[in-house]
């Protein structure tokens with residue numbers, strides 16, 4: 001039978017051996033999960049946490065473990081800049097400090113308070129979640145990913161944020177920033193919207209979490225993606241990961257070769 005090796009994988013672990021592993025089209029390269037360099041992960045974990053202790057942002061929702069407060073912050077942060085969310089987050093919690101307070105408020109009133117943030121379907125979703133939690137779950141937000149993503153308006157990212165920030169479970173989070181930096185460091189091939197690439201990034205995000213430190217580690221990943229490994233101008237020359245980052249090494253080799 002003819003084997004169709006249709007592309008040569010350029011993952012970091014394969015490249016280290018001086019060879020490119022050949023992979024059939026449509027198949028995931030096994031390298032990132034099976035041959036991930038454990039030392040590379042340990043270095044990244046250690047340096048990221050050190051960087052975060054010096055440069056992490058002091059944001060109001062990082063001072064709480066209340067699942068409701070975390071949920072509110074995550075709903076507000078979706079597609080919205082942090083600077084715009086900070087004052088509204090405080091205003092919102094002053095008006096509706098608990099699920100019970102939110103569930104009891106009229107929808108028109110909470111929509112009015114939310115309005116300047118945009119994406120005005122979000123307060124309605126939050127309101128419905130609050131009512132369900134109060135009426136059916138005795139005011140307690142569930143602490144499993146399956147139960148959380150069953151709520152309309154809570155996706156995998158928000159579920160991971162609630163589980164890690166409120167319940168300190170080792171749950172991964174992957175937003176645009178986190179996906180980008182993981183793809184760059186570990187050279188995950190494929191467009192972000194491709195299912196296989198997305199799956200790999202989620203698995204890697206889970207594998208990266210130091211046991212028991214998901215809350216702080218995920219916050220650090222978010223800040224690193226927002227402040228250093230940015231979309232257009234990543235600060236590779238001063239980045240603590242530039243000696244273990246695949247994309248940075250490829251760029252350096254190009255520069256050295258004058259390409």
Ligand code: SF4
Pocket residue numbers: 181184185228229230234235236237239240241242245246247248
């Ligand atoms: S070296 Fe550059 S691309 Fe790699 S993680 Fe750092 S900022 Fe991102």
